[in-house]
Amino acid sequence: MPPDSADSAGSTTATDVNQCADDCCSDSDAKSSTTRTLELQVPEMDCPSCASKVTNSVERLDGIDDLDAQVTSGRLLVSYDGAVTSQSEIRDRVRAAGYEIVGKRGGSGDAGADGTAGTASAGEQSFSVPEMDCASCASKVENALQNTDGVSEIETQPTSGRVTVSTDGDTDTATVVTAIESAGYDASLIDDGSKRMGDKQAVWKSRRAVGTAVGGVLVTIGMVLEFVLPALDPALGTVAGRTYELSHLLFIAAVVVAGTPIIRNGYYSARNRSLDIDFLMTAGILASVAAHHPFEGAMLAVLFSVAELLERFSMDRARDSLRELMDLSPExxxxxxxxxxxxxxxxxxxxxxxxxxxxxxxxxxxxxxxxxxxxxxxxxxxxxxxxxxxxxxxxxxxxxxxxxxxxxxxxxxxxxxxSTIARIVRIVEDAEREQTKREQFVDRFASAYTPIVVVLALAVAIAPPLVAGASWNTWFLRGLTLLVIACPCAFVISTPVSVVSGITSAARNGVLIKGGRHLEVTGESDVLAVDKTGTLTQGDLSVTDVIPLEGATDEDVLRRAGAVERRSEHPIGQSIVGYAEEQGVAIDEPDISAFEALTGRGVRADIDGETHYVGKPDLFDGLADLKHVHATTDGGMNVASATRPKRQCERENCLDVLEDVVPKLEAEGKTIVIVGTEDGPIGVIAVADQVRPEAAWAVSRLQDQGVRVVMLTGDNEGTARAIANEVGIDEFHAELLPEEKLEWIQRLEREAGDGADDGTGHVAMVGDGINDAPAMATATVGIAMGAAGTDTALETADVALMGDDLTRLPYLYELSGKANGVIRQNIWSSLAVKAVLAAGAPVGIVTVIHAVIIGDMGMSLGVTGNAMRLANVEPETPADAELESVAGSANAAAPADSAAPR
Known part of the structure; x- marks a missing residue:
């Protein structure tokens, strides 16, 4: 049997090795070099049907050569082309089929005590790299790992300081750590049982901070000697025709003390052919000293070190929100x-x-x-x-x-x-991996921006002196300024730091957003499709009416319905079973066989050899004419009569099932279930659910935010109308099968796209994450309710509301809208500041000091601080009086005979 859930953050046991045996090689040498085999342990894959679902899911990927699902051992062997697909994609397809992959992350090898020894079999390994806190840092780490044999996939997460790599069975942990260290960063293996993020760094007590402080003191003394007390600044010697005074030596000493970490990182950047800020700053510092501008070199070293420390401090604040989640579980x-x-x-x-x-x-x-x-x-x-x-x-x-x-x-x-909290932490961490559209734009822009500005800086420094005979000294400094401006750090971190701030803020408030893309697109979704049962209503169904027909009794109707529904997992069926048991009806006595669920309509089964149906009225189309079935009342007792003509009934006691009974019950918001055989119905059961007290308030707030709320339900039109009126929804579509809900999502997306600038419509869908899986998967964003206790919803939804509280929906939209606003502010302000500085540098208005303080340090602090504002967005909790007021307004505003838009 398949499990109830699939843990998308579950660990894996995998072997990923190149195929070299002659009998495994293909005719193409090129293809054989990329052919790999992956072994996964899938313990719940214990029947042929289970294996079929898993293989069908994986076969959808391109590059799959062979699949071997071993039911007895629960093993799945996949032969695939590593150039076309990846391990992570295969694992995702297994989990998408509803099955968990087990085993320890990073394989069964044991790591050394320090986390840097030991051999790991194929799989994922995660490493803490605390100093990797910017995009250029991540780029250097990636370049170093790409040159390491046996590393097939690399994911860097600078916001959390984490690197995840996929390796083959021949690559041990020490090899990966060495590769990261070759990029200039310390790394340690993250074990399953340890914290998944490095401990908080004491930024202002670090060796880098001490060196920066000492460098700052040396620069200050040097400035006093050179500019305030020149008489106390003696010449100490001449080197290569240039006189060096005491202040110059102090500036050079400041470069050594404060600039050594920068130069060290610049060396690693050059070795890894990475044109990043460390390389640019190293070039600027060394060029300044070599060109007899030690003051500029010292200022560059000290100010950039301060900027780096402030950026690390700001990033640590962003990481604090993740640490808070990790610290929720006791030690x-x-x-x-x-x-x-x-x-x-x-x-x-x-x-x-x-x-x-x-x-x-x-x-x-x-x-x-x-x-x-x-x-x-x-x-x-x-x-x-x-x-x-x-x-x-x-x-x-x-x-x-x-x-x-x-x-x-x-x-x-x-x-x-x-545990649930451990899975939440993993999902929040992994959410950083998925880039938003704006992040992708920023990366593309930065990849072109930096080399263009570097070339421009060289042109500014060289062209005027060569062409016009201008001062080398003046234009060197202006070119150096442009070189500093070429760093896009603040621009690059503007989006990811906002995404992490928003996602962690949401997680603290019971909303789990599984990727920056989902945070971004939720606020852009002008349409929210809402399921009824379990979403707008509490999902706690109860039987309210039992109306026997054809001379049957209440007990007979409940006995047959309960016997059939015992095999069903549908909430309506379970409510009928529960009510029958409460009434003492023996539903386990009949001999049941040939049970079948009729998707979206009901169920059928044979009771003592006779076929029975339990479901919607339209289930009996072609089986019986409900228009000629009546129920009569006698002193409050329901008595059936299908044989007695309607004219023989006293009108006040004779009720037509379709024209009187069903419409009356549906108008009260009840769901109708007909019980019968192929010869005709024998009874009517009405089931009701309670609307969530906050539903009308949440719908009202969403509509105030400009969201078009549409209810999609498989329930009858009368019940749908009653619920829609109660909560204030203007548009609903009822009696929908699961595939019809999917079609409506597609239709709503087309309608939303007609008015969009890019022609793309965004529709969010909120439901229970199980019965609405097709529609939620089709929607731009799938939002699951009550995911804390539902593994499937937690793992498959794009956004999970951990509790059953609809007030989190307006909060989600508010947070997403503000996050998009903050990201836009960060991106465009970074671009504007860089543009202004770049325009001012060639004409001498902007100096190196301006470029570092404003363009690098200032903007990095600015975008980080702006992103941190998202942590202050809190969900609104309405008072009871407000709930009642909004609910009353919704009921008063809804016309009793409002027609459902079809």
Whole structure:
């Protein structure tokens, strides 16, 4: 059987090796050199049907040569062309089929104590590289790793200081660490059980900070000697015809002390053929000293070092939000042994089946189920709920949440690295990998901008003296200024730092956004398609009416319906089963066979050899004429009559099923279920759900933000209209099959695209993440409700609302809109400042000091500080009185006979 979920951040056991055996080689030498084999452990792939789903999913990728799904061992062997597809794409297709891949990240090899030794089998390995905090840093690391044998894929995340590489079985951890160090950065392996990000750096106490401070003091003394007290600045000697005074030596000393880290990084940049800021600054500093401009060289070294430290400090603030998520889980847990004793152990050593004890104020160490006790638990770290949730025996709890009162014993149901909070952290970290459209634009622009400005700087420094006989000294300094301006650092980090700030802010408020692209496009989605059951309503269905027909009784209708629906997993069927059991009806007595789910319409099965149907009224089209079926009432008892003509009924006691009973129940917002056989119906069951109290408020806020809210539901039109009127939705489409919901999403996208500048329409879809999977997958952004307790929704949705709180939808749109605004501000302000500085440099208005302080240090701080504003965006929590007011307004504004747009 397939699992309920697929953990997209799950670890892998993989072997990725080049095929060299003669019997495995293809006729093409070129293709054989890129042919690889990947082995994945998929334990839930334990039947032929499961294997078929997995292979069908993987076969959709280009470059797949052969697949071998071994059901008995749960192994999947994939032979593929590494030049066409990648390991990560294959893993994604397996997870998309609904199956989890297990095994330790980075293989089964053991790392040394320092994290730099040991051999790892094929797979992914993650490394902490704290000093890799900008795009140029990441570029150097990538260049170094690309030249390392056995490394097939590289992902750098400068915002979190993390590098993830895919390696083959012959490449050990030490080789990767050495390659990163060759780029000039320290690295350490991130184990599964360790923190996935480096510890916070003491920026202002680092060796770099001390050297910068000393360099600053030397420059200050030198400036005083040269410009204020020249009489105290004696000439100390002449080198190559140039006289060096005491101040000059102080400036050169400042270059050595403050500039050594820059020159070191510049050396690595040159070695890796990377035209980045370190290389440009190194060239500028050395050229300044060589050209007898030690003051400019010293100022460049000190100011750029200060800028680097400030940028690292700002980036550390961005990383703090990620660390806060990681710190939600406690480091230790108290286990209750079978003999009643308690023992404190590291939380990452907990195993499934352990019993942990949690007291008020302590963090719950692992996901699990309450065995004993009751408490009000603060779930805000996971779901964003501001009000504590009462938990008692058999209730689910999450790691990182805090009991405010009461003693709890909890059965552990997941290991530390597979808890909900651990998966959230992984997803938030991985979200940085997916670039937004604006990031892609910035990268393309920067790749052209830097070399163009460098060439311009060389032209400015050389052309005027050569062509017009101008001063070499003057134009050298102007060219040097342009060289500094050529660095696009602030421009490049403007988008990723905003994305990380927005995503981590959302995660703290119970909204999990799985990529910058989804954060960006949500705010651009003018249409939000909303499912009804479980989204606008609470999803807690209950039977409200049982109307027997054809001489049947209530018990008979419930017995047959319950017997058939016991095989169904649909919420409506489960509510009928539950009600029948509450009424003491024996639904397990009939002999059931040939059960079949009729997608979007109902179910059927044989009861004691006779085919029965349970579902929507249109399920009986062609089976029975419901217009000639009546129900009569007698003293409140429902009595059926299909044989007695309607004229024989007393009108006040005789109800026509289609013309009276069904419309009346649908107008009350109830869902109608007909129970019957091929000969005709035997009863009507009405099921109702409660609208979420905040639904009308959330819809109203979304509409105020300019969002067109459309309800898509498989329920009948009468019920859909009643719910739409109650929550204030003007447009709804009812009685839709899953594939019809998908078609409506496509239609809404076309309609939205007609009014868009680029002709592309964006539509978001919010649902439960399971029943609405096709529509959510088709929508521009799929948003799942209540994902904290639903693995599938957590892993498959683009955005997951961890709680069942619709107030997070307006918050999501507000955050996305503000994030897009901040990103635009950062990009265009960076471009504007660089343009102004570049225009002023050739005419001498802008100096090196201006270029460093404003163009580099100032703009880096500016874009980072602007991005941090997103952390202040908080969801609005309406008061009860406001909820009632909005709901009342929605009901009053909705005409009772409003027609649904079709």
């Amino acid at each position: 230790t847990a108290t286990i209750r042994r079978e003999d009643g004793t308690e023992e404190t152990v590291p939380a990452d050593e907990l195993e499934v089946g352990d019993v942990v004890v949690v007291r008020p104020g302590e963090k719950i160490p692992a996901d699990g189920v309450v065995r004993e006790g009751e408490s009000a638990i603060d779930q805000s770290p996971i779901t964003g709920e501001s009000v504590p949730v009462d938990k008692t025996a058999d209730d689910e709890v999450f790691a990182g949440t805090i009991p405010e009162s009461g003693y709890l014993e909890i059965d552990v149901e997941s290991e530390a690295d597979e």
